[in-house]
Amino acid sequence: MTTFARPFERMLLDHMGFRVRDLVSARRFYEAAAQAVGLAVIDNSPTSFLVVRSAGEPIPFLWIGTDKPSFWAAGHQVSASPIHVAFRAPDHASVDAFHRAALAAGGTDNGAPGPRGPAEMGYYGAYVLDPDGNNIEAGYRAPRHGS
Numbered sequence: 001m002t003t004f005a006r007p008f009e010r011m012l013l014d015h016m017g018f019r020v021r022d023l024v025s026a027r028r029f030y031e032a033a034a035q036a037v038g039l040a041v042i043d044n045s046p047t048s049f050l051v052v053r054s055a056g057e058p059i060p061f062l063w064i065g066t067d068k069p070s071f072w073a074a075g076h077q078v079s080a081s082p083i084h085v086a087f088r089a090p091d092h093a094s095v096d097a098f099h100r101a102a103l104a105a106g107g108t109d110n111g112a113p114g115p116r117g118p119a120e121m122g123y124y125g126a127y128v129l130d131p132d133g134n135n136i137e138a139g140y141r142a143p144r145h146g147s
Helices: 023-036 092-104
Strands: 015-019 040-045 048-052 061-065 084-088 108-116 123-129 135-141
Touching: 023 040, 023 048, 023 061, 023 092, 023 135, 040 061, 092 108, 092 123, 092 135, 108 135
Parallel strands: 015 061, 084 135
Antiparallel strands: 040 048, 048 061, 108 123, 123 135
């Protein structure tokens, strides 16, 4: 059995990232959306930023920037295949706040806050398209009883 010295080592993902066309618009959108669900946006470089739990807890992170990563193939283009990212929210009110904040910061409604999926999942979410057309979600999962 593997043991981990630090809690973040047990996480499914260490990081992920994607490119955007306009860093200023993207940062405005992600600062508003992240704050609504208790996350932070921190500087990474002049051409990128990170969405993290906090400046003191920067892993895992979501990298967002305008630089072309060295591992991109020649044909890759920004948002040619939009992605879907879901942020975990602490409650329904945070999902609602995420939706309002993301829209006010330049997002496009892609699904108002409400129940999603089968009722037994206890999931409440909202969808907003970021300035590059990526589907960004905030969702809350109610605690499951009896499991």
